[in-house]
Amino acid sequence: MTMNEDKKEDLKKKVDESWKEAVSKDKTAPSDPNTPEVPEMTFGLFISGLLMEALIALGDAEHPVTKKKELSVPHAKFIIETLAMLKDKTKNNLSKEENDSLEAVLYDLRMRFVQKAGK
Numbered sequence: 768m769t770m771n772e773d774k775k776e777d778l779k780k781k782v783d784e785s786w787k788e789a790v791s792k793d794k795t796a797p798s799d800p801n802t803p804e805v806p807e808m809t810f811g812l813f814i815s816g817l818l819m820e821a822l823i824a825l826g827d828a829e830h831p832v833t834k835k836k837e838l839s840v841p842h843a844k845f846i847i848e849t850l851a852m853l854k855d856k857t858k859n860n861l862s863k864e865e866n867d868s869l870e871a872v873l874y875d876l877r878m879r880f881v882q883k884a885g886k
Contacts, residue, residue, distance in 0.1 A: 810861065811868060814850070814853075814868060814869055818872050821847060824838075824846060825880065825883050826839075827879065843876075847873070850869065851873060854869050854873060
């Protein structure tokens with residue numbers, strides 16, 4: 768073997784393809800019956816999640832980890848502003864039901880925020 772052939776031999780790529788087998792096993796493995804199914808994501812479900820987060824930040828719902836109701840005005844403000852931004856960015860792209868729901872959520876959260884932040 769020449770010196771160039773030795774270098775070429777050293778430079779050969781080694782591809783680890785064991786990950787393909789692991790992915791294949793994951794796809795065919797039965798799911799755990801104790802694991803709850805994740806619902807299909809919808810705009811309404813997304814807004815509900817933000818609503819819940821805002822209610823927790825406003826101290827109107829228990830934090831799922833601490834089990835305490837604690838007011839976090841900056842966090843609540845951030846979530847409300849996020850919802851307002853979504854309303855602006857999705858203008859004329861939502862169904863009537865989605866738009867009405869988003870407006871109702873924003874109104875409710877803004878009223879709660881004024882009440883809580885004013886204390």
